Amino acid sequence: MFHWLEKNPFLFSVGVFIVIAFAGLIEILPNFAEAARPVVGLKPYTVLELAGKEVYKKDNCIACHSQLIRPFKAETDRYGQYSLSGEYAYDRPFLWGSKRTGPDLHRVGNYRTTDWHENHMWDPTSVVPGSIMPAYKHMFTNKADIETAYAEAVTVKTVFNTPYGDDIKPGREAWEAYKPKVIEEAKKIAADMKNQDVKDAVNRGEVPEIVALIAYLNRLK
């Protein structure tokens, strides 16, 4: 019955490939599609948090810190609930990391606060004796690029349909109109901080990197 197939080895190979590839597709793709959906209640990053995420990337926190808690008891005891893939739905790119010189940060917002981050970024050994993490004092003076962060929000909204509100739209006027919201959010973070220079900068309408980064870290829960 299938002698014609045996006579066409190339066609036969293609047929075999299609059958196996199909089996792979129906087993793998539905899982991917389901896991990639945002978990219930997940909100996209605010513009300030996005700016903090850029600081995180720029200063290469990912080199020493992971953001993925594996489902092992030892890890969930220390860092909290294991990570779900749907929690990274708005991470572009995700910052899982593959090296833990320092601890995992995926739920750091659950057990560290603005005060702690401020002390820790200024001088890590003041709160964690023996820490080998360098100080990041430049974050207290460098300004976060909230404008680019806004552009990123606009981009992911346009390209990936990330559910931002209608007030995030392209154009300089839209950004000028949106900027006060970012500053407002920064002020809330700065209110819990002690560094006077940072507070002054925020009151002037600037956002030091530390404020954006803390907003991002507090968001990680």
Added chain:
Amino acid sequence: MNSLIVKALGFAAILIIATIVVVKQMHIDLSDPINAITIIGAIAIAVLTAGVSAKYISQMKSDTASGELADENWDGIGEYKNELPSGWAYAFLGTIVWALWYWTIGYPVDAFSQIGQWNEEVKTYNKKFEEVHKNADQATLQQMGESIFLVQCAPCHGVTGDGLSGKAQDLTKRMSKEQVLYVIKNGQNQLGYPMGAMPPGMASGEAAEKIATWIANGSKGTPPAEFAVCASCHGADGKGNNGMSPNLTEYDQPLVEHVLKQGKKGMIGRMPAFHGRFTPVQVKALATYINTLKDN
């Protein structure tokens, strides 16, 4: 007796002798039944090998091809139309049955899951933990509390619990004078005690100063007369009326429980809530440990 059978017997004999030689050289104890059975098995395999080889060699010598040829031939090499061996056919049908089972029951019901494994592990551990520490003595609680403290609390409160020079609450003392004054001025409604909110401005001026000084000095001796306004909720001795309101003299278990559950924002800054991260036994252990810090 034809020569093929002689050769086969000879082959079997060589295999058996080789086996026995190896066994002797390895000084294997044949009185052990397992070893004896293994030797018998080895001999049986040698005989079967020789017999099966002899059968097929003889078949190769005497058999002639027969049957109906398939239509195609490849460069003159043809193929007989043979029935599929029944073993293969049944195995093929068997895989179909297995596939139906796997599709409907095997995979959906019994699939391995990493999360499932985690659930089992945690459940087993927690059950064991609760059993072992159901009636933990003070020394165990103290030790457990210390190790939890070092992992979860020390990053802010410091390894000695001193609050890292004002970066967090100093757990070696109950409250500083400034903290008491701050609470009296601003009130307090975060901890979820049965007594509820403490309104701001319960005392002021010199009265507040006196109360604060007494508490900051470790609540020793009789409280000042001004403390009467506090006593209605916190108890005449400031110990919080058996968990109805915060204990002002020490970190007792209700206080530790409430702070861990609700978190707290005070004069120093905000402490996050640790709700659900500790079992009741662990909270008790933490309270035990924190209560001993003041003695050091």
